[in-house]
Amino acid sequence: MPLVDPATAVSGASQSASTVFPAGFYWGTATAAYQIEGAWNEDGKGESIWDRFAHTPGKIANADTGDVACDHYHRYRDDIALMRALSLNSYRFSLAWTRIQPTGSGAVDQRGIDFYNRLIDALLSSSIRPLMTLYHWDLPQALEDAGGWPNRETALRFSDYAEIAARAFGDRVTDWIVMNEPNSFTSVGYLDGQHAPGRANILAFFKATHVVNLAQGLGFRAVKSILPKARVGTSVFLSPVEPATLSEADKIAAIRAHAIINAWFLDPVMKGVYPDPFPISPEFIMNIRPEDMALIRVPLDFIGVNVYTRTIASAATRAERFRDPKLLVLPVKMQIGGDDGPKTEFGWEFWPQSLYDMVMRVTRDYNRPLIEITESGCSYSDGPGPDGEVHDARRVEYYQKHLEQLLRAIHDGADVRGYHAWSLMDNFEWAHGFSQRFGLVHVDYATQKRTIKDSGKYYAAVAAGNALL
Ligand code: FCB
Numbered sequence: 001m002p003l004v005d006p007a008t009a010v011s012g013a014s015q016s017a018s019t020v021f022p023a024g025f026y027w028g029t030a031t032a033a034y035q036i037e038g039a040w041n042e043d044g045k046g047e048s049i050w051d052r053f054a055h056t057p058g059k060i061a062n063a064d065t066g067d068v069a070c071d072h073y074h075r076y077r078d079d080i081a082l083m084r085a086l087s088l089n090s091y092r093f094s095l096a097w098t099r100i101q102p103t104g105s106g107a108v109d110q111r112g113i114d115f116y117n118r119l120i121d122a123l124l125s126s127s128i129r130p131l132m133t134l135y136h137w138d139l140p141q142a143l144e145d146a147g148g149w150p151n152r153e154t155a156l157r158f159s160d161y162a163e164i165a166a167r168a169f170g171d172r173v174t175d176w177i178v179m180n181e182p183n184s185f186t187s188v189g190y191l192d193g194q195h196a197p198g199r200a201n202i203l204a205f206f207k208a209t210h211v212v213n214l215a216q217g218l219g220f221r222a223v224k225s226i227l228p229k230a231r232v233g234t235s236v237f238l239s240p241v242e243p244a245t246l247s248e249a250d251k252i253a254a255i256r257a258h259a260i261i262n263a264w265f266l267d268p269v270m271k272g273v274y275p276d277p278f279p280i281s282p283e284f285i286m287n288i289r290p291e292d293m294a295l296i297r298v299p300l301d302f303i304g305v306n307v308y309t310r311t312i313a314s315a316a317t318r319a320e321r322f323r324d325p326k327l328l329v330l331p332v333k334m335q336i337g338g339d340d341g342p343k344t345e346f347g348w349e350f351w352p353q354s355l356y357d358m359v360m361r362v363t364r365d366y367n368r369p370l371i372e373i374t375e376s377g378c379s380y381s382d383g384p385g386p387d388g389e390v391h392d393a394r395r396v397e398y399y400q401k402h403l404e405q406l407l408r409a410i411h412d413g414a415d416v417r418g419y420h421a422w423s424l425m426d427n428f429e430w431a432h433g434f435s436q437r438f439g440l441v442h443v444d445y446a447t448q449k450r451t452i453k454d455s456g457k458y459y460a461a462v463a464a465g466n467a468l469l
Pocket of ligand 1: 180184306375422429
């Protein structure tokens with residue numbers, strides 16, 4: 001039973017125009033395979049870099065792993081029932097590459113295909129659109145052993161895998177996302193080393209960024225070659241950058257930070273070039289071949305926008321630059337989130353205008369592309385109270401304020417077709433393990449009991465009425 005009966009929900013038409021979302025708007029939630037599925041070595045699944053990383057002592061808070069996570073692999077039907085209860089009509093999820101090709105190349109394991117077939121069929125029979133992400137960070141370990149994302153071959157393996165997925169699911173899946181947040185997984189995985197595969201090497205990072213851009217172009221082409229009518233996009237982490245002070249140096253730092261955070265994976269796909277506001281262009285360490293930029297540039301059907309907060313940039317001093325090779329190449333210090341708004345428990349500043357700013361920037365810079373918000377959410381640890389309910393008022397406010405900003409962007413001309421809350425339920429938050437809860441649904445990890453939070457009920461009412469409440 002939906003929590004809100006669409007028939008009795010406030011009808012969009014009777015609301016003032018400023019609170020109503022466009023007709024046919026997609027209301028969904030987003031998840032990722034490693035963060036929810038569990039069943040890490042079941043039914044022939046191969047090892048991914050996240051399996052290896054999480055099993056390495058000291059990498060994840062509280063030694064948590066995604067071995068079981070939300071046990072979604074076995075409970076996906078219950079989880080789809082939750083989506084129905086939330087009145088949702090879209091679900092963004094990712095495929096675990098290692099369920100489909102356990103070593104990232106060669107033979108396909110039919111059991112992996114079967115699992116996603118069951119999931120897709122169950123979504124469709126609940127009238128929920130499957131929005132499928134091909135890659136949400138869980139590279140097959142065998143490919144990492146062969147050099148990982150800095151190795152050009154990985155782009156070719158990815159393209160093969162995209163083709164396999166298109167052939168297996170394309171009769172029912174019409175909407176595809178090639179990558180999730182290339183900027184995050186290359187920087188946190190290859191530059192900072194806080195995420196799998198845990199490398200901290202600026203050379204590896206820049207090479208990886210180029211191979212991932214190439215993989216994105218090749219993956220898009222692979223899906224389109226099999227499914228010319230499919231809608232294929234990609235999802236990027238975006239954050240509006242503001243200078244820390246009004247100094248000229250900080251303003252330049254903000255332009256550079258925007259280039260590396262927001263444009264490094266959008267300018268190549270949309271325009272066929274890398275942004276170049278740096279004193280020395282990093283391109284000389286990226287092994288770019290003459291034909292690459294033409295392969296990378298593809299006509300995306302939509303841009304998936306993930307926004308959480310803004311970024312504050314300041315210029316690195318001369319002394320700082322010579323102390324840190326990262327700052328030598330990128331002379332910018334970046335702080336995720338400013339200090340004016342309250343902080344979520346993840347430490348990120350609550351700054352709803354970020355969503356408006358980034359949607360408008362993408363609209364301006366890339367000629368009004370079709371946009372789907374593919375992630376937006378916050379971490380607060382509220383759990384069930386004495387009444388058994390989860391009163392997460394701060395998350396309710398988060399969605400209210402962010403959706404208000406989204407409506408403002410739509411009214412100012414952005415072409416936004418959907419919104420996906422991160423996340424359906426609390427899950428394995430990468431290096432933070434289970435300590436950070438982003439869900440609309442609370443998960444008791446000891447029992448796997450799910451409880452819809454107040455924010456879930458609020459979101460359900462918005463989705464049912466297609467209007468802000
Ligand atoms: C995004 C990731 C997603 C989740 C949220 C909180 O950067 O794409 O998997 O971790 O952050």
